[in-house]
Amino acid sequence: MATPTAPSVFLLAFLHVIIAQSTTSTDSRCVYSFNVPASDCSSQTPDSNVEVQVVKSLAVGLQAQVKQLARELKDLRAELATLKTGGATSNERKETTGGVVYVRWGRKTCHGNATLLYWGYAGGTYCNTKGGGTNYQCLHRDPQWGKHTDGLNSGAYMHGAEYQTSPGNSPFLKTNFAGSLDHVDVPCAVCHVPERQAKVMIPARKECPNEWTREYHGYLVTNAESYSRTTFECMDEAPEVLEGTGRDENGALFYIVEADCSHSLPCPNYVNGWALTCVVCTK
Numbered sequence: 001m002a003t004p005t006a007p008s009v010f011l012l013a014f015l016h017v018i019i020a021q022s023t024t025s026t027d028s029r030c031v032y033s034f035n036v037p038a039s040d041c042s043s044q045t046p047d048s049n050v051e052v053q054v055v056k057s058l059a060v061g062l063q064a065q066v067k068q069l070a071r072e073l074k075d076l077r078a079e080l081a082t083l084k085t086g087g088a089t090s091n092e093r094k095e096t097t098g099g100v101v102y103v104r105w106g107r108k109t110c111h112g113n114a115t116l117l118y119w120g121y122a123g124g125t126y127c128n129t130k131g132g133g134t135n136y137q138c139l140h141r142d143p144q145w146g147k148h149t150d151g152l153n154s155g156a157y158m159h160g161a162e163y164q165t166s167p168g169n170s171p172f173l174k175t176n177f178a179g180s181l182d183h184v185d186v187p188c189a190v191c192h193v194p195e196r197q198a199k200v201m202i203p204a205r206k207e208c209p210n211e212w213t214r215e216y217h218g219y220l221v222t223n224a225e226s227y228s229r230t231t232f233e234c235m236d237e238a239p240e241v242l243e244g245t246g247r248d249e250n251g252a253l254f255y256i257v258e259a260d261c262s263h264s265l266p267c268p269n270y271v272n273g274w275a276l277t278c279v280v281c282t283k
């Protein structure tokens, strides 16, 4: 990998000059040591003094070349370290070790290059209570418990989640579940994209901006306005279900969200009564 550089060649040439000088000097101390008292060199001829000046000049040049070589050595070591780590620079390594994580609501798998951290059960606060958490959770299927007491004592509870979509008003594809989604329980997937660092959920869009990658798209969902407040999430356009569920038990609920032109929403371009789409993008 390392080939002789120009400074390296210069150094070799300089050493050759030093050796040649040593064979003609009458007092090698006066050639090599600049700390020798001038009186000790008094016997030197004028030609010898000229040689001393030449060597001093060369020494100054040598110092500069040594510094240059040190810089090149530092660069080579950095290049070697980069090659050992697969070609990424330190900044690139920092970027590729983070990545971005998103939840794919309604699915058990991830898109494209995304890695599935786990798939689980959508959950949240009961639909019509005024307290509790607002954000839906993607619950792991294998919970790990700490200290506990039996009984519902704390006042805050976690519930499973249902699709709450009347069959006549469901925009979802039946690719992954042919029946009615109404009251069926909802899976979710937590997905990691190591090579990208940003994510965004865009309501009312199915496509991502240029240079962004679409992870999935579908329809915007949240709880009903007449119930308690939750977050808006993006439900996959072709939902899967938790097998064996479908009883109307409520819990946390996912309703599709329709445009309502009666309160400040710009219509057009929004259309009264139409279900809002959504897309999750990464970059």
Ligand SMILES: [Ca+2]
Residues within 6 Å of the ligand: 162, 163, 164, 182, 183, 247, 248, 249, 250
């Ligand atoms: Ca229900």
